[in-house]
Amino acid sequence: MNFRTILVLAASTSIALAENIYLVAKSNSTEINGNGVGFPHEGAGINYGFLGAGQGSTLSYSAADKQLTLDTGVLQYFRVSGDYVRASVEGPDAALTFDSNDYLLVNGSSSYFYACKNTNDPYKYSASSYELMYYPENAPSGCLSLTLQKKDVSSPSSSGVPITTPGSNSTAPITSSTLSTSTATSSHSAINSTTTFTGAAAMEYAPAGSFFALVETNAQLPENHNEFRSDTFTTPTQSMINSIGLASVSDSVYNEDADTKALEKKLADLMGFEAGVFCVSGTLSNQIALRSHLKQPPHSVLCDYRGHVYVHEAGGLATLSQAMVTDIIPSNGLYLTLEDIVARYIPDDGDIHAAPTKVVSLENTLHGLIYPIEEIKRISEWCRANGLLIHLDGARIWDANIASGVPFTEYGKYFDSISVCLSKGLGAPIGSVLVGSADFIKKANHFKKQNGGGIRQCGMLCRMASIAIDENFPKMKQSHVMAKEVAEYAESIGLILEIPCQTNFVFLDPLKNHIDPALISVVGEKYGIKISIFRLSFSFQNSRVAVDNLKLALKELKEEAERNPYHSNKAIGMYKAGNGKE
Missing domain, CATH: 2.80.10 (Trefoil (Acidic Fibroblast Growth Factor, subunit A))
Structure with missing residues (x-):
């Protein structure tokens, strides 16, 4: 040893x-x-x-x-x-x-x-x-x-001494050259994923939220410990990988694969629905859900102007469902209210010039913001009273549940369908599950096949996803803790948040902070972290050292903006890096 x-x-x-x-x-x-x-x-x-x-x-x-x-x-x-x-x-x-x-x-x-x-x-x-x-x-x-x-033992403290973690107000990047000392002092480059920790270094620079650390051991950080671009960078755990050899290998297109059916039932039961269908992505599950709800054009879908189904799914609503979109900017700047929806709703009243609203699509969380359950209830009751269907992009419904305490079934009863992602934050390699009524899922599965989504031996993916729910869901709270810590730090040094930090995202205002977007990835690379836009995403697999280096990167970006303020009226894409690379 x-x-x-x-x-x-x-x-x-x-x-x-x-x-x-x-x-x-x-x-x-x-x-x-x-x-x-x-x-x-x-x-x-x-x-x-x-x-x-x-x-x-x-x-x-x-x-x-x-x-x-x-x-x-x-x-x-x-x-x-x-x-x-x-x-x-x-x-x-x-x-x-x-x-x-x-x-x-x-x-x-x-x-x-x-x-x-x-x-x-x-x-x-x-x-x-x-x-x-x-x-x-x-x-x-x-x-x-x-x-x-x-x-x-005579007392809990007899086996060692307390650990002192680095202070949050340190201004020097943490580097391999400083890891032999008990505190970070100064240096010019940041730790990376191949840095080896030994001696006191392993004690000082344990992962975020750590209370324990190995001493005199070689500890290598995981490849994604410094990843703040998206929570999709979470990776499978060893138990998930080990489970592959035990997975069922029947044909899921024929609905005969045991692990696939078990995962679909697990999610349907968890959300309070009759049935579910596994999809390779949230884009596919959202699009086949809306296609299944929409019967005959002309028709339109009403959603938030930032909604993933509208902005980030390659124009799927127009291409696959021949649907118009009524995109709404929330009047409160955070989430759509019933009043926002009623004001833009297009009734099916015989006006041959319009495309009537047939589906309202909400998202929870959206940009890390929690949709208040009271508002969801109001919108749902109004939709059903007016013959409209209501879909939820629940890619991050896990985070909504963690932060709000609202049970999944409570969310479920207000929607006709929910898409639940398994790779964002949870660490499953692939997939989302769409849940709804048995008849609805039967039709959605038809559109899944039509769009090339049929998977033969799907059991391996579904078994891994099921383990991700069991093992990783309890860990996701840590991503919220880290995000809040960084949000508070950002505000303490004068950076302006675009929206409040409520779950695992921090959004810096792209205009008011006057930061040159081309510098974001460059400064991140200097400090050994991966950032590219004004959105910072956190997962339970982020490390303490990466969070501390992120703070240092934000400090440098703030100081550079003060020296050379950036002004532009160009739109900044969610998935476009500051250096112009996708």
Whole structure:
């Protein structure tokens, strides 16, 4: 093992009637026997288990609850489902007890624990250190079998010292040359995805929101840790990749693939609908939804002027549905109100000069803004009273649920169809699911096939997407925390936000800040981050070092705008980089 100690921050609060313990590995392998179990941070609300010389992380054990917990400022539970041993805010998943020799029992058994390398964990700790895994069956070759034994500790802080993270007001980019010191000082270039952390550096520059870090280990940041262009850059986890070999491989076009049908039902049930159909993209699911709702032109769709179905789907409404679009600028600057819609609604009253409104299409979230459920209800009731259908582009309905607390089924009851994206923020490689009534989905599937969307062996994609929902949805809250942090920092240095930061996006005003858009990607590259426009997007896979370097980039852009203010009346495209590249 390369690392000597697992340092713990915010572990001083004990649970009533619980004992403080740590776990050590017992194995026939001298390489791991006696090693402690530590839980370094690898995602929002989740810390994975690794073995290392030394005591490891302090845990609290409640015999009454039969649970082990880790206090990181939030309470995390010891979990074993999905092969990975981890501490997570997801809650407990097994009954944990100890036998007379202090060996940990999971649902009555001390078996199935293994130490494995090269598990493809997000931060590559397992390239040099053993990750703690749990395989009730089919453990990979090369893994070392072990059991876990508890050891008592006198206090939660006995295994290490508190971590001090870099201050948010640092003005120097974080570089490999400064990583051997305890604090960032000054330098001229920023860390990149191949920078190796060792010693105190691994402690100082753990991912955003981290309370733990490895010491004396090589930790490589994932490729997308510095990606702020879009939350579509989230990548599949190792458990998702591992699941491919277990996926069903029947023909989904014939509606015979088990994993595809299971995912479609999962999303339909989650949103409160009868049926669902898996699509390769949100563009396809939105377009076949609107095509299925629209029966006979001339007709029109009413939506927000920023709506994805109108602006970012390659003119699909005109091409595929022969539909006119009534695009509306919200009077409140944030979201369409019922009054906005009524004012622009085109009735089917016999006027042969017009294209009557047949569908109202909303989006939640839109530009990261949460659509108030009270307004959705008003609009839905009016639409149904006037014979209009109502569709929701719910690509980021996950974020709306996280931020508002409104249940998915509550959203669902106000719409005739919802498109739900699985690759934005969740980390699935491909796909969206369109949900609606059984008859509606049957017709939508017809248009899916017509538009080349039929997929034969779709089970692999759907199984990965299903795991993404189970494992990554609880982590997405962290992206909101990071976005809010950066938004507050931007305002503190005098940058102007175009709209409030409510979820995982920060929008800088493209006109009032007088920043030359051609400089955005250039400055981002200097600081080792990927930005290209005035929209900053966050995901749970962003790292602490990337967030700090983003702040430094914003500071430099602000200072340059003050020296050389940029003035232009040109429109700035959502997907066009500042250097002119798409």
